[in-house]
Amino acid sequence: MSKLVVIEFADQVAAFDMRAELAKLQKEYLIEMDDVVVVTKDEKGKVKLHQASNLTAAGAVRLRVNCKTSASATHS
Numbered sequence: 001m002s003k004l005v006v007i008e009f010a011d012q013v014a015a016f017d018m019r020a021e022l023a024k025l026q027k028e029y030l031i032e033m034d035d036v037v038v039v040t041k042d043e044k045g046k047v048k049l050h051q052a053s054n055l056t057a058a059g060a061v062r063l064r065v066n067c068k069t070s071a072s073a074t075h076s
Contacts, residue, residue: 012040019052
């Protein structure tokens with residue numbers, strides 16, 4: 001099941017920093033993302049999509065969190 005997650009930031013720097021952190025989490029296999037997009041709007045109202053990769057699913061971001069608990073660790 002795909003999930004679309006939308007987070008609003010006060011500025012572009014914070015949004016791009018979050019995208020970088022999400023990429024780090026994915027490299028550590030803590031989350032799985034199909035894509036992550038930062039959407040910005042300039043002073044004239046023009047919207048721009050800053051897409052990290054090609055869109056592979058209907059949602060912009062699909063997160064799957066790998067939770068490790070003592071119960072699941074014993075069944076691995």
